Amino acid sequence: xxxxxxxxxxxxxxxxxxxxxxxxxxxxxxxxxxxxxxxxxxxxxxxxxxxxxxxxxxxxxxxxxxxxxxxxxxxxxxxxxxxxxxxxxxxxxxxxxxxxxxxxxxxxxxxxxxxxxxxxxxxxxxxxxx
Numbered sequence: 001x002x003x004x005x006x007x008x009x010x011x012x013x014x015x016x017x018x019x020x021x022x023x024x025x026x027x028x029x030x031x032x033x034x035x036x037x038x039x040x041x042x043x044x045x046x047x048x049x050x051x052x053x054x055x056x057x058x059x060x061x062x063x064x065x066x067x068x069x070x071x072x073x074x075x076x077x078x079x080x081x082x083x084x085x086x087x088x089x090x091x092x093x094x095x096x097x098x099x100x101x102x103x104x105x106x107x108x109x110x111x112x113x114x115x116x117x118x119x120x121x122x123x124x125x126x127x128x129x130x
Contacts, residue, residue, distance in 0.1 A: 034111030035066035042113050043069070043105070046084070046125040055126045056100070067107040069114055074100050075128025082116070084123050101126075 040060065046052060056074040060067055073080050078101040080089040089103045105114035105121050114121045 033065055033109075035107040035109050036062060037111050038067050038069070038107035038114055040069075043121055044123045046081075046123055049125065049127065051127040051129070052125050053128060055124075066109075068104055069107075070102055070104045071124060071126070072100055072102045073126035073128060075126075078126070078128040081125040081127060082121055082123070083119075087119070099128075 038060075040058075045055065045058075047054070053073075053075065055071050057072045058069070060069045071080060076099060078091045078099055080101050080103045082088065082103070089101050091097055091099060091101045093101065103116060103121075103124065105116045107113075108115050108120070
């Protein structure tokens with residue numbers, strides 16, 4: 001009954017306004033979430049230490065609701081130091097010792113920073129023996 005009333009109101013409204021009839025089963029497209037657009041420069045990539053090297057890849061993904069960013073470090077004993085050494089992602093942390101360490105962060109709800117397991121990430125460094 002409720003759908004019938006909504007359809008009837010849509011049809012009457014379209015006749016009065018001259019617009020196309022509405023579809024009661026569709027909803028307005030959601031506004032773009034703030035978390036879909038974090039800037040790359042919200043994470044500083046450190047390179048001053050002697051073992052520091054460029055990341056093999058640094059990719060921002062937008063397939064889900066919130067943007068993700070995956071940084072991959074490659075080399076012997078590869079690791080990613082987080083927030084000036086307050087955390088480390090090591091090569092073997094994914095269960096596979098393959099010379100690669102990866103960190104995937106997610107854009108926070110406000111679109112103002114990247115987070116990993118609820119922790120804001122502001123600095124990263126790729127380090128390896130080679």
